[in-house]
Amino acid sequence: MQISSQFDSGNITVLEATSPQNIKLTINKDNQSNYYQWFHFRLFGEVFEPHSITISELAKSAYPQGWKDYNVLASYDRQHWFRVPSEFDGDNLTFTFTPEQPSVYFAYFIPYSYERHLDLIHDAQMALFCEHRLLGETLDGRDINMLVIGEETPAKKKIWVTARQHPGETMAEWCTEALIYRLLDEQDGVARALLKEAVFYVVPNMNPDGAVRGHLRTNAVGTNLNREWAAPSAEKSPEVLYVLQAMSDIGVDMYLDIHGDEALPYNFVAGSEGIPGYSPRLKQLEDTFKAALLAATPEFQDEYGYPKDKPGEANLTVASNAVAHKFDCLAYTLEMPFKDNNNLPDPVYGWSVQRCRQLGEDLLIAVRAVVSTLR
Ligand SMILES: [Zn+2]
Numbered sequence: 317m318q319i320s321s322q323f324d325s326g327n328i329t330v331l332e333a334t335s336p337q338n339i340k341l342t343i344n345k346d347n348q349s350n351y352y353q354w355f356h357f358r359l360f361g362e363v364f365e366p367h368s369i370t371i372s373e374l375a376k377s378a379y380p381q382g383w384k385d386y387n388v389l390a391s392y393d394r395q396h397w398f399r400v401p402s403e404f405d406g407d408n409l410t411f412t413f414t415p416e417q418p419s420v421y422f423a424y425f426i427p428y429s430y431e432r433h434l435d436l437i438h439d440a441q442m443a444l445f446c447e448h449r450l451l452g453e454t455l456d457g458r459d460i461n462m463l464v465i466g467e468e469t470p471a472k473k474k475i476w477v478t479a480r481q482h483p484g485e486t487m488a489e490w491c492t493e494a495l496i497y498r499l500l501d502e503q504d505g506v507a508r509a510l511l512k513e514a515v516f517y518v519v520p521n522m523n524p525d526g527a528v529r530g531h532l533r534t535n536a537v538g539t540n541l542n543r544e545w546a547a548p549s550a551e552k553s554p555e556v557l558y559v560l561q562a563m564s565d566i567g568v569d570m571y572l573d574i575h576g577d578e579a580l581p582y583n584f585v586a587g588s589e590g591i592p593g594y595s596p597r598l599k600q601l602e603d604t605f606k607a608a609l610l611a612a613t614p615e616f617q618d619e620y621g622y623p624k625d626k627p628g629e630a631n632l633t634v635a636s637n638a639v640a641h642k643f644d645c646l647a648y649t650l651e652m653p654f655k656d657n658n659n660l661p662d663p664v665y666g667w668s669v670q671r672c673r674q675l676g677e678d679l680l681i682a683v684r685a686v687v688s689t690l691r
Contacts, residue, residue, distance in 0.1 A: 317333055317335075317336060317339075317359070317360065317361045317362065317367075318359075318360040319333055319339070319341070319357055319358065319359055319360075320357065320358050320360075321356060321357040321358070321530070323356075323358075324427070324429045324430055324431065324527075324528055325354070325356050325423075325427050325429065325483075325486075325527055325528060325529075325530045326356050326357060326358075326530050327343060327344050327354055327355050327356055327357070327529075327530030327531075328341050328342075328343065328344070328355050328356070328357035329341065329342045329343070329344055331372065336361060336362055336365050336366065336367040336368070337366075337367075337368050338368065339359075339367060339368060339369045339370065340370050340372055341355075341357070341369065341370065341371050341372070342371065342372055342373050343355045343371065343373075343374075343377065344530070346526065346529075346531040346532060346533060346534040346538055347529060347531070347534070347536060347537065347538055348534075348537050348538030349531075349533070349534045349538035349540075351378040351531070351532050351533040351534060351540075352377050352378060352532060353377045353378040353379055353382060353424065353484060353532040353533070353578060354424050354483075354484030354530055354531060354532040355371060355422070355423065355424050355530075356421070356422070356423040356424065356427055356530055357421070357422055357423075358419060358420070358421050358422075359413075359415070359419070359420050359421075359422065360418055360419050361415050361418065361420075362415070362418075363415055363416065363417065363418055364414060364415070364416070365414065365415075366412050366413070366414045367412065367413050367414070367415065368410065368411075368412045369410070369411055369412070369413065369422075370408050370409065370410045371408065371409045371410075372407065372408045373407065374404070374407055374408065374409055375406060375407040378532055378533060378578070379578035379579050380406075381578070381579035382578030382579050382654060382655075383404040383409050384404055384579075385404075385581065385655055386402060386404065386409070386654065386655050387399040387400060387401055387402045387411075387655070387666060388400045388402045388409070388411050388422055388423075388424075389422065389423050389424070389425060389426060389666075390413065390420055390421065390422050391420070391421045391423075391426075392416070392417045392419070392420055392421075394421055397423070397426045397665075397668070397669070398664055398665060399663070399664060399665060399666050400413050400422075424484060424532075424654065425484070425485075425486050425487055425576065425654050426486060426487075426490065426668070426669050427486055428480075428486040428489040428490060428493075428521075428527070430458070430521075430524055430527060430528050433461075433489065433520060433521045433524065433527075436493055436496070436520060437461045437463065437520070440463050440465075440496055440497075440500060441463070443465075443500045444502075445465060445466055445467055445500075445511065446463055446464065446465050446500060447463070447464040448461065448462070448463060448464075449461075449462045449463075449464055449562075450462075451519070451558040451559060451561075451562055452554055452557075452558035453554070454523075454524060454525045454535065454536065454554060454555060455525060455535065455536040455537055455554060456524075456525040456528075456529075456536045458524040458525055458528070459524070460519070460522075460524075460554075460555055460558050460559070461519070461520070461521070462517060462518065462519050462559075462562065463496060463516075463517075463518045463519075463520070464515065464516070464517055464518075465496065465499045465500065465511070465515065465516040465518065466499075466510075466511040466514060466515035466516055467511075467515070468515050469515075472513060472514050472515050473513055473514040473515070473569040473570065473687055473690045473691060474514070474515055474517065474566055474567050474568055474569045474570075475514050475515070475516050475517070475569060475570045475571075475572075475683065475687075475690075476516075476517045476518075476519075476563060476568050476570070476571045476572070476639070477492060477495065477516065477517070477518045477519070477571075477572045477573075477574065478518075478519045478522050478559065478571075478572075478573050478574070478635065479491070479492040479519070479520050479521065479522065479573075479574040479575075480520070480521045480522050480523050480527060480574075481522040481523055481541040481542045481555075481556075481573065481575070481635065482523070482526075482532065482533045482540075482541075482542065482575060482576070483521075483523040483524075483525075483526030483527035483529075483531050483532070483533075483534075483535075484526075484531060484532035484533065484576075485575050485576035485652075486527075486576070487576045487652045487653075487654070487667065487672045488574040488575055488576060488652070489520050489521055490669050490672035490673060490676070491574055491650075491652065491672040491673065491675055491676035491679075492518065492520045492574055492676060493520065493673070493676065494672070494673035494674070494675075494676030494677050495518070495676035495677065495679055495680060496518055496520065498676070498677045498680055499511065499516055499680070506680050506681060506684055507680065509684060510680060510683060510684055510687060513687050513688060514569075514683075514687050514690075517562070517563075517566065519559055522541060522555050522556075522559065523535050523541055523555060535553065535555060537551075537552060539552045539553050541553055541555055541556050541635075542573075542575075542633075542634055542635055543631075543633040543634065544556040544633060545560065545632070545633055545634060545635045545637075545638035545639070546632050546633045546638060547633075548560060556635075560638075563639065563642075563643070567643070568639055568642075568643040568645050569643075569645050569646075569690040569691050570645055570646045570647070570683070570686070570687075570690050571635075571636060571639040571640070571643075571645060571646070571647040571648070572647075572648055572650055572679065572683075573635045573636045573639075573647070573648070573649045573650070574649075574650045574652075575649055575650065575651050575652070576651065576652050576653065576654055577651040577652070577653060577654070578654050580620055580621070580651070580653060581653045581655045581656050581657065581658040582617055582619075582620045582621070582653060582657055582658060582659065583615050583616050583617065583650070583651065583652050583653065583657060583675060584616075584617065584618065584620060584621035584622075584650075584651050585605075585606065585609075585618075585621070585648040585649065585650050585651070586621060586622045586636065586648065586649040586651065587602045587624075587636075587640075587647075587648055588602075588630060588636060588637050588640035588641070588647050588648075589602075589624055589625055589627070589630070590624070590625025590626060590627065590628065590629045590630030590631075590637065591628075591630045591632070591637050591640050591641040592628055592630075592641060593641060593644055594627065594640075595644075598640065598644075598645075598646060600689075601646040601686050601689065601690065602646060602648070604685050604686050604689070605646065605648065605682050605683070605685060605686050606618055606682075607685070608681060608682040608684075608685030608686070609678065609679070609681070609682035612678045612681040612682060613674070613675065613678045614659065614660060615657055615659075615660065615671060615674070615675055615678075616675070616678075617657075617659055621651070622651075625637075634649070635647075635649070636648055636649040645690065646686060646690060650679070652667060652672060652675065653666075653667045654667065655667060657671070
């Protein structure tokens with residue numbers, strides 16, 4: 317039996333693996349940080365023999381509530397991922413798995429590798445109305461890649477999309493990938509209508525260092541990028557510094573920042589109702605966007621989410637608040653579940669790549685509902 321994690325976004329420590337009946341593991345903290353929750357490892361074991369696996373010390377993980385009603389993801393071919401029923405006792409997540417192949421991968425959510433990210437960027441740059449721009453370099457020396465989709469003219473609205481500030485929230489990049497491909501589809505009426513009125517600036521992976529390192533929430537030096545938008549620095553948060561610089565140079569008429577939520581089993585948005593300049597105009601835009609998304613898909617809902625900020629009490633270090641404030645524009649944080657959408661539960665797959673992708677495509681229907689009134 318062998319357990320390994322020496323690959324892109326791998327993260328696990330073996331405490332004990334003496335027999336298939338007794339495998340004890342823990343998750344490593346993000347570098348220079350106390351956050352831990354993302355895991356990704358491979359088991360090479362005995363075919364048709366039950367393996368009992370416990371991931372321990374989770375009471376102190378970033379989101380202990382995230383393990384309640386959570387089921388681990390597994391894959392034999394690294395393409396098709398399915399859920400394994402799991403039990404959480406407050407500190408230990410335990411699941412029993414009987415492999416049908418010698419080698420099986422387990423992960424917190426379906427991994428989205430850096431290689432796939434590079435493939436996405438370079439496949440997209442071959443499209444007619446898509447330009448790849450390099451915004452800068454991360455602390456580990458990776459690219460901060462942006463795609464500009466649509467022909468830039470002064471009259472067009474500027475719509476920004478960022479994903480994976482928190483690198484373990486891989487659903488954000490699965491969703492964004494589908495949004496990009498819908499925009500690039502020359503036969504898609506929604507995309508064509510949108511690109512007549514708007515240009516999209518998309519950063520599909522804000523945190524490639526954290527992603528490759530197998531982090532949940534931070535970059536190479538333990539910075540939570542989604543608390544850096546008031547005063548980013550080259551030393552701690554170059555990813556935010558360069559994106560915010562590009563936003564200032566180009567302008568922003570709408571912003572979507574895409575995330576995953578560990579605990580809540582729903583898709584939802586968080587708006588900018590607590591920023592100092594919040595206005596009836598911004599509220600109207602938020603409401604129109606939400607109503608259109610509700611009409612477009614039963615995967616979205618507006619009942620469960622984060623508590624609303626009181627007037628003037630928004631945290632302006634958070635990306636969507638900071639951008640809404642600075643550019644006086646519609647800005648939402650979109651959250652997807654790690655577990656499932658409890659309004660449409662699926663015991664085999666839970667929240668999945670296919671559902672992330674569909675939501676990414678449907679987001680554009682909601683963008684279309686507001687695009688002509690953004691400014
Ligand atoms: Zn997040």
